[in-house]
Amino acid sequence: xxxxxxxxxxxxxxxxxxxxxxxxxxxxxxxxxxxxxxxxxxxxxxxxxxxxxxxxxxxxxxxxxxxxxxxxxxxxxxxxxxxxxxxxxxxxxxxxxxxxxxxxxxxxxxxxxxxxxxxxxxxxxxxxxx
Amino acid sequence: xxxxxxxxxxxxxxxxxxxxxxxxxxxxxxxxxxxxxxxxxxxxxxxxxxxxxxxxxxxxxxxxxxxxxxxxxxxx
Numbered sequence: 001x002x003x004x005x006x007x008x009x010x011x012x013x014x015x016x017x018x019x020x021x022x023x024x025x026x027x028x029x030x031x032x033x034x035x036x037x038x039x040x041x042x043x044x045x046x047x048x049x050x051x052x053x054x055x056x057x058x059x060x061x062x063x064x065x066x067x068x069x070x071x072x073x074x075x076x077x078x079x080x081x082x083x084x085x086x087x088x089x090x091x092x093x094x095x096x097x098x099x100x101x102x103x104x105x106x107x108x109x110x111x112x113x114x115x116x117x118x119x120x121x122x123x124x125x126x127x128x129x130x
Numbered sequence: 131x132x133x134x135x136x137x138x139x140x141x142x143x144x145x146x147x148x149x150x151x152x153x154x155x156x157x158x159x160x161x162x163x164x165x166x167x168x169x170x171x172x173x174x175x176x177x178x179x180x181x182x183x184x185x186x187x188x189x190x191x192x193x194x195x196x197x198x199x200x201x202x203x204x205x206x
Contacts, residue, residue, distance in 0.1 A: 067143065069143050069146060070143050
């Protein structure tokens with residue numbers, strides 16, 4: 001029975017981005033319905049031309065950065081979209097705050113989404129926050 | 131004619147091996163076999179978990195000299 005996951009990324013540290021991307025890619029590729037809402041610092045890595053250099057919070061984050069074999073979180077999010085039809089939705093408020101539009105974001109991102117819309121779409125699923 | 135494909139995901143961490151397998155599964159035909167190589171301990175247990183959940187067929191799963199050899203047949 002497919003489940004519905006709503007993953008909210010806000011903090012933007014390496015550990016949280018990696019864990020959220022792992023959840024999204026594995027769940028989506030397993031047939032679950034996955035929506036990722038990107039806001040605050042977590043959205044900045046999806047602005048075109050910016051590096052995905054999320055800082056480590058602690059020991060494990062440093063290992064994620066140092067080890068060569070760790071799949072980059074942006075690759076995992078892309079795989080969630082390509083292999084499992086996940087939706088990556090940028091927060092419209094964060095876009096306004098950064099004075100940018102959807103055109104400034106990576107092409108795999110969906111339409112800018114407000115909280116009212118996100119909350120009504122998310123009401124019958126599980127919510128994971130990073 | 132079904133094929134056997136070797137997917138080498140050694141030296142990548144979870145969920146690298148699983149995502150490699152899923153990527154190749156999508157491209158494979160029903161009846162094809164994929165042999166996944168992984169050095170990630172967690173994947174040795176978690177990949178079969180995915181295979182069973184999604185409904186493909188686990189053919190074998192053995193660790194040879196530190197490398198997991200996971201054989202899966204695409205069932206649908």
